[in-house]
Amino acid sequence: MSFGLVVQVVISGLAAGAVYGLVAIGFALVWRLTSVLQLAYGDFVGGSMFLVLVVAAGTGPVTATNVSVWRYLIAIAVTLAAGAAAGSLFYFGILRPFIRRGSTLGWIGAVVAVALVIEGALASAFPREAYVLPDPLPFTRWAPISLPGGASLPMRTIWILFVGLALAAATGYLLTRTRFGSAVEAVSSEPVGAQIVGLPIDRLTALAFAVAGVLAGLAAIVGTPAGGTITTQTGLLLGLKAIAAALLGGLGSPSRVYRAALLLGVFEAAVVNLHVPGFPSLSFGPAWGDVAPLALVLVFIAFRAGRSMREPVE
Amino acid sequence: MNGARGRIVVAAAVVAALVPFVVRRGDLLSASTEALLLLLAAVGLNLAMGYAGSPSLGQGGFAALGAYATAILVVREGWDIPIALIAGAAIAAAAGMLVARGVARLRPAFVVVATWLFSWGVAFAIAAFPGLTGGTRGASIGESHLRLRALGVGTKLGPVAFYEIALVFVVIAILGTSAVLRRYGATFAAIRSDPSAARAAGIPVDRVRFGAILASAAVGGLAGGLLALNAGVADPTSYGPLLSVKLFVVVLLGGAGYLLGPAVGIIVVLAVSKVGTVIATSIGGSAAHAEPFIAAAILAGVIAFGTRGLIDWLERFLLLRQPGERTPTTRTSTSVPAVQGGRLQALGVAVSFGGVAALDDLSIDVAPGTCHVVIGPNGSGKTTLLRVIGGAIAPDRGAIYVDGRELADADPTQRAHAGIARTLQRTAVPPELTVLEYVLSGAEPSRRIGPLRALVRSPAARRDETAALERARGALEATGLSDAAEVRTETLSGAEQRVLQIARALASQPRVLLLDEPAAGIGIASESRLRSVIDSLRAAGFTIVIVEHNLRLVGAVADRVSVLDAGKLIASGSVAEVAADPAVRSAYLGYGADMIAARASAKAPDRARPRARARRNRV
Secondary structure: OOOOHHOOOOHHHHHHHHHHHHHHHHHHHHHHHHOOOOOOOHHHHHHHHHHHHHHHHHHOOOOOOOOOOOHHHHHHHHHHHHHHHHHHHHHHHHHHHHHHOHHHHHHHHHHHHHHHHHHHHHHHOOOOEEEEEOOOOOHOOOOOOHHHHHHHHHHHHHHHHHHHHHHHHHHHHHHHHHHHHHHHHHHHHHHHHHHHHHOOOHHHHHHHHHHHHHHHHHHHHHHHHHHOEOOOOHHHHHHHHHHHHHHHHOOOOOOHHHHHHHHHHHHHHHHOOOOOOOOHHHOOOHHOOHHHHHHHHHHHHHHOOOOOOOOOOO | HHHHHHHHHHHHHHHOOOOOHHOOOHHHHHHHHHHHHHHHHHHHHHHHHHOOOOOOOHHHHHHHHHHHHHHHHHOOOOOOHHHHHHHHHHHHHHHHHHHHHHHOOOOHHHHHHHHHHHHHHHHHHHOOOOHHHOHHEEEEEEHHOOOEEEEEEEOOOHHHHHHHHHHHHHHHHHHHHHHHHHHHHHHHHHHHHHHHHHOOOOOHHHHHHHHHHHHHHHHHHHHHHHHHHHHHHHEEEOOOOHHHHHHHHHHHHOOOOOOOHHHHHHHHHHHHHHHHHHHHHHHOOOOOHHHHHEEEEEEHHHHHHHOOOHHHHHHOOOOOOOOOOOOOOOOOOOOOOOOOOEEEEEEEEEEOOOOOOEEEEEEEEOOOOOOEEOOOOOOOOOHHHHHHHOOOOOOOOEEEEEEOEEEEOOOHHHHHHOOEEOOOOOOOOOOOEEEEHHHHHHHHHOOOOOOHHHOOOOOHHHHHHHHHHHHHHHHHHHOOOHHOOOOOOHHHHHHHHHHHHHHHHHHEEEEEEEOOOOOOOOOHHHHHHHHHHHHHHHHHHOOOOOEEOOOOHHHOOOOEEEEEEEEEEEEEEEEHHHOOHHHHHHHHHHHHHHHHHHHHHHHHHHHHHHHHHHHHOOO
C-alpha cells in the first residue's frame, strides 16, 4: 500500500469510526445507567433517520440539497424531541416491569421484539431500495484539505470527528461531573440502596433513556452517510457495528468507547482496502466491510472479553 | 428420562411416522418436514439455553452455516449427501467453538449480544459473497443432486424420505438430550441456579457450557443442512437473525430446560405464524413483511407471561406437580468414614483489588485433621483468603500448598482435584432438584466419563454413574441428610440448606474443606446441628477452614483461630489465647473498643474517630 492510500484509509476509517462512536457512546451510556443492553439502539437511529427524512422532505424523492434550511432545522428539533420521548416511553411502557423484576430474559426479549418491530415497520413503510436524506449543511462548498501522498480530508470528516469528540466529552461530563450522572450510576449499581436514600429511580432511569434517545437522534443527523443515501437497514447496521465498538471498548467511559469505535472504523477501512500485490486472493474488498467488524468483536470476546462482560467469580 | 415421557416420545414418533401415508400433498408434507427440522434446531438450542443456561440468539447463524455448507458441497463439489451434511454440521460446530469459547464465561445478557452479533455476521457474510452463496437468490440444489448413493445404487430422495429422515433425527436428538441429562442433568441445574457456587464446588462451569453450546451448534448446523436439502435451496431469507429469534422464542415458549419444551413451542409458534400471516394478507400486507411483527408479537407474549414457558404453566395449571413433601426429620446422627485430611498452607499470599490490599503477605498453616477458624472485621480479607485457597482468584504473590505440594493454576476445578472444596456464604439451591441430585452435582469434578461415553451408556459410564451416586449418598450420610435424599431442595429449612452445601462439597471427595460463614442466618436451635456436622467431619479427619462471625460456633469447633484485620494476620492461636489478645479485641470490636480504650484513658476521645474512619475507608 502506498503512503497516500494508508493515509486515506486512516481518514475514511476515522470518519466511519466516528459515526460508530456516536452510537456506541449512547449504547454504553444506556448500559452504564440502566444495566440494559439496548440491542434495538441501532433501530432507534434508523427510525430517527427516516423521521428526519419525512419531516424535512416528505416521502417523495429528494436530492441532498433541495430542502430549505428552516424545514431541516424543524426536522432536527422534531427528531431530537421524538428521540427523548421514545426513549422514556420505551422505558415506562416496555422495559420497566422486566427491570424491576430483575428478569434478564424479559428485558432481552423486549428489546429484541422492539428491534424487530422497528425493522418491520421501516421495511413496510419505506419500500424503495434506497432513500436520500437531505443534508443542507454546506460541506460540499469547501474543498477537502489535501494531504501528502494524494490523500484528501473532506470537511465532513472533520465535522463528524469534532461532533463525536464533543459528545464523548459531554456524556463523560454528564456521567462523572453532574448530580444526574452520579445519581443514575448509583441507581444502576445499587438499586435498593439508591431507593433507600430517596433517589427517584423511575424518573432518573427514564431520563437516562431520554438522553440516549436524543443521542440516537444526533447520531442519525450527524452520521448521515456522505451523499445522504440510506436504506431501511442503515441504522440497524450502524447499531451492530456500534455495539461491536462498545464491547471492544469494554463498555467503559465514553472516551474509551469512542476510541474503540475509531479503531474499529480504521480496521474496517484497512480490511476493505487491503491489497497484497501479486496475491489477489488476499484482497478482501468491500464485501468484508460489514463482516470484518463483527468477526473482530467475536474473536475479541473469545479471547479477551472484558471484566464487565464476564460472569463474576466468587 | 422417566417412563411417562419416554412413552410419550415413542408414541408421538410412531404416529408422526405415519403422517406421509395420510398427507398426500407434497407441499404440505414438505412443510411438515420443515417444522420437524426447525424442531431439531430448537432441541439443539435447548441444550445451550435451557440446560447450560446460555441464552443464545445464534442458532439461526449455525443453521445458516450448515445450510450453505451442505448446499455448496453437494452442488459444487459433488459430495455425497450424508458426508456433506456431516461437513455442514462440522463447520457449524467449528464456528460454535469460537463463539462458545468466549460466551461460556459471559454473563447471560452478553451471551445474547455476542450470539446476536454472530447471527448478523453470518447473514452479512452470506450477502457479501454472492459468487459462492448465490446472493439474494440463494444456493439452489437441483433435483439431480438429491440422490443418495449407497453400495453403487442411487436412490432419489423424495419428500417422504426427507420427512422420515427429519423425524428420525428429531427422535435421536430428544433421546440423546435425555441421555446427556442422565449424566449432566444435576450439573446443568447447579450451574443454572448459581454458577458461582457451582464453580466454588469445583464444577467446570465453563467447560460444561462450552460443550453444550458446541453440541447445540452442531445440531443447528445439521438441521440447517437438512432444511436446505428439503427446500432445494439455501435461501438467505430463511436463515440468519430472524430464524435465531424464532428458535429462541420456540425454546422459551415451550419452556427452556424441558425435554419436550421445543416440541410444544414449535407447534404454538407455527400455529400463531399461520394465523398472523392470514390476518396480514387479508388486510393487504405481504407475508414477508408480516414475519418480524409476528415473531415480535410471540416474543412479547412469552415474556409478558414470565419466561418459564407453557409446560411449566400447564403443570401448575393442571396441578400435575405436587408441592414438595416436607420431611419432618433429618437425622443429627451421622456416619463419616475416616479420611486422611491434607495439610493446608498459604505462604506469603498478597492480593490487591485496584490498589487496595485485600490480603497483605498472609501466611497460615493448617495441620491435617484440624479445624481452623478465621475471624476478623468485615472487609478484613477472610473471604478473599478462601477464594485464593479455593482457586477462584490468583494471588499477586505467594502460593498455596497441600501436603507440601504447590497448587499452581488458580482454577477451582483443579483445586477440587487436589482435594479442596469450598462453599459460599449464600445458599441458592435449584428448586427443581432433589437433595440427592443436588449433592450429585458436587461429584462432577471427580467424574471421569465425558458426554460421548455417557451418550452410548458404555459400561465405564455406568460404573462412573454408580460411583458418583455412591459418593453423593455417602455425603448425605456424613451430614445426616440421607432421609431427605428424595425431597426437593427447596423444602429444606435454611439451616438444612447450609448443611446441604457442605454435603455437596463432600461429594467431590475433598481432604480440605473451606466453609464461608456456614452459620450465617440460621437460628440458635439449628446451630447445634451444624456444630455436630462439623465436629463429626473433623473427627473423621477432614482438614477444615471456616470463616465465621458466630463466636459461639467458633468457640465450639475451632482447634486454632486466626484473626485478620485489613488483610493482615494480627493473631493466631487457640481460642483462649486469641480471646485474650488486646490487639484482637481492638480490631475485632473495632470502633467500640477504641472508644472504650479512649474513654478509659479519659483524655482524648477524638483520637478514636479518625482511626475508625480510616478502617472503614479501607473496607
